[in-house]
Amino acid sequence: MKKDCPKSIVEIRDVVFSRDAKPIFDGLNINIPRGKITAVMGPSGTGKTTLLRLITGQLTPDKGHICVDGKDVSTMSREQLFAMRRRMGMLFQNGALLTDLDVFENVAFPLREHTDLPEKLIRHIVLTKLHAVGLRGTWRMMPSELSGGMARRVALARSMAMDPDIIIYDEPLAGLDPISMGVILRLIKRLNDALGITSIVVSHDVQEIGSIADCSYLMADGKVVASGAPEELSKDGNPIVQQFMAGMAEGPVPFHYPGPDYEEQLLGRVVE
Amino acid sequence: MKDWLCEIRDAMKAFVRTVGELTLFFINIVMYTPRTLVRRPGLVVKQVFNSGTMSMTIILTCGLFVGMVLGLQGFDTLQRFGAEEALGTFATLSLVKELGPVLTALLFAGRAGTALASEIGLMRATDQLAAMEMMAVDPVRRIVIPRFLGGVVAMPFLAAIFNMVAIFGAFIVGVTFMGVDEGAFWSQMHANVAVADVAQGVIKSVVFGVVASLLAVYQGYTSVPTAEGVGRATTRTVVTTAITVLILDYMLTAALIG
Numbered sequence: 382m383k384k385d386c387p388k389s390i391v392e393i394r395d396v397v398f399s400r401d402a403k404p405i406f407d408g409l410n411i412n413i414p415r416g417k418i419t420a421v422m423g424p425s426g427t428g429k430t431t432l433l434r435l436i437t438g439q440l441t442p443d444k445g446h447i448c449v450d451g452k453d454v455s456t457m458s459r460e461q462l463f464a465m466r467r468r469m470g471m472l473f474q475n476g477a478l479l480t481d482l483d484v485f486e487n488v489a490f491p492l493r494e495h496t497d498l499p500e501k502l503i504r505h506i507v508l509t510k511l512h513a514v515g516l517r518g519t520w521r522m523m524p525s526e527l528s529g530g531m532a533r534r535v536a537l538a539r540s541m542a543m544d545p546d547i548i549i550y551d552e553p554l555a556g557l558d559p560i561s562m563g564v565i566l567r568l569i570k571r572l573n574d575a576l577g578i579t580s581i582v583v584s585h586d587v588q589e590i591g592s593i594a595d596c597s598y599l600m601a602d603g604k605v606v607a608s609g610a611p612e613e614l615s616k617d618g619n620p621i622v623q624q625f626m627a628g629m630a631e632g633p634v635p636f637h638y639p640g641p642d643y644e645e646q647l648l649g650r651v652v653e
Numbered sequence: 654m655k656d657w658l659c660e661i662r663d664a665m666k667a668f669v670r671t672v673g674e675l676t677l678f679f680i681n682i683v684m685y686t687p688r689t690l691v692r693r694p695g696l697v698v699k700q701v702f703n704s705g706t707m708s709m710t711i712i713l714t715c716g717l718f719v720g721m722v723l724g725l726q727g728f729d730t731l732q733r734f735g736a737e738e739a740l741g742t743f744a745t746l747s748l749v750k751e752l753g754p755v756l757t758a759l760l761f762a763g764r765a766g767t768a769l770a771s772e773i774g775l776m777r778a779t780d781q782l783a784a785m786e787m788m789a790v791d792p793v794r795r796i797v798i799p800r801f802l803g804g805v806v807a808m809p810f811l812a813a814i815f816n817m818v819a820i821f822g823a824f825i826v827g828v829t830f831m832g833v834d835e836g837a838f839w840s841q842m843h844a845n846v847a848v849a850d851v852a853q854g855v856i857k858s859v860v861f862g863v864v865a866s867l868l869a870v871y872q873g874y875t876s877v878p879t880a881e882g883v884g885r886a887t888t889r890t891v892v893t894t895a896i897t898v899l900i901l902d903y904m905l906t907a908a909l910i911g
């Protein structure tokens with residue numbers, strides 16, 4: 382089960398984190414190897430988005446360490462955090478495009494904020510990135526005119542704009558049609574192969590993401606329950622892993638969020 | 654009895670905490686204001702126009718009618734002393750020193766302030782501020798400060814426009830409808846309104862501009878990231894601005910007159 386991925390760029394050591402007294406992570410250990418694609422999988426609500434927020438320093442762990450490039454994120458000053466984030470791209474689960482700017486300006490946003498590039502070059506970079514996600518034609522549209530999947534692809538173009546060393550994708554494939562899904566998968570793979578970008582991909586699409594990931598982690602109950610190359614994962618004997626890979630409702634991972642007894646609640650016998 | 658005391662204590666704690674947070678937020682804004690003005694003047698200018706044009710219609714309409722009411726009431730009161738000719742002075746002094754700055758601030762809070770609060774609140778709720786943080790862009794510098802400065806700069810101009818329209822309204826009612834002598838209306842105004850009176854109004858509108866803009870961006874920035882939270886932030890913008898402006902108005906008047 383333990384096959385440590387070599388040369389980590391992100392290291393997560395014994396992280397404990399809780400929100401409103403509700404424990405989310407309890408001794409989490411993850412290594413993200415440099416220049417590889419790492420998939421993070423897990424049932425909804427296990428804290429995958431929370432994990433990404435911890436890595437990027439938007440949240441701080443209660444205990445344990447998170448190191449990016451050997452530096453502890455929780456001890457960084459705001460300037461150091463910003464310096465680190467300039468080298469990171471992040472795709473938010475909902476896209477998080479700036480609604481008062483059009484598509485072109487959204488992708489140009491980090492360039493305009495951090496560089497003094499001439500307009501011609503900015504235009505060139507933005508159009509290239511938009512072309513890569515197949516949305517060059519939408520450059521004058523406002524985010525509100527895009528569908529959810531399109532907005533996510535524009536956000537993907539934006540996260541690539543600064544040519545980061547690490548790109549973090551929160552559910553890049555959710556809500557995409559099979560064609561876009563294939564294109565985005567190949568794009569993630571190509572960015573990784575051609576430019577050596579480290580990719581951290583959170584996804585539920587076990588098959589699709591398994592096809593490009595070098596290394597994957599399956600989380601449940603605040604811990605990593607399995608890790609290794611995707612093929613190894615699907616052969617893993619652990620019932621939790623089997624349940625997740627095969628998508629069964631019954632098994633060690635409860636499909637239902639903890640709550641009172643179903644029958645009792647329907648009959649109104651639960652004191653609320 | 655105990656519960657009651659506890660509630661008061663909690664409310665006071667919450668109040669002190671909010672005031673503290675607001676102060677820190679304000680200090681943060683002030684610290685980065687010079688840099689924003691130098692490096693991103695375009696963002697500020699855009700927000701001056703934004704706040705200004707947003708509030709223009711309501712300022713023009715309300716200004717006109719407030720002036721017309723002043724014309725009627727002023728004429729009615731002054732003619733009892735046989736002093737209708739002082740109508741110009743009466744209207745101008747009330748407007749420049751009190752009604753202009755105060756009403757403009759209240760109208761600004763209702764129009765531009767709520768818009769700013771809900772805009773920033775929605776940005777928080779839809780992760781736009783988090784996305785900016787992730788792109789190593791400080792939302793306070795990029796979003797909050799330009800909007801704050803926009804309001805601060807726009808307010809004195811809006812108050813001046815309000816005053817001009819309102820004086821015109823008083824003139825129409827007083828001179829055209831009620832037959833006050835036109836020459837007397839203007840010359841008495843010229844003779845009796847001092848620079849100090851105008852300065853008092855300008856000081857007030859600058860202070861109110863800072864207060865109304867600060868409360869709007871603060872409520873938006875700290876709103877709970879839900880639809881309900883954003884709604885509550887906009888309501889709170891109007892309520893807190895109205896209370897603060899009226900209290901400050903008394904204190905400023907006492908200080909400036911006293």
Ligand SMILES: Nc1ncnc2c1ncn2[C@@H]1O[C@H](COP(=O)(O)OP(=O)(O)OP(=O)(O)O)[C@@H](O)[C@H]1O
Pocket residue numbers: 400401405423424425426427428429430431432474
């Ligand atoms: N702002 C918050 N305040 C309190 N609890 C939160 C907050 N955000 C998330 N949580 C809790 O943290 C847990 C993990 O949330 P998270 O968003 O990280 O899940 P996720 O693994 O990304 O799920 P999904 O696959 O559905 O996106 C959830 O149980 C949720 O209830």
Ligand SMILES: [Mg+2]
Pocket residue numbers: 429430431474551
């Ligand atoms: Mg998530």
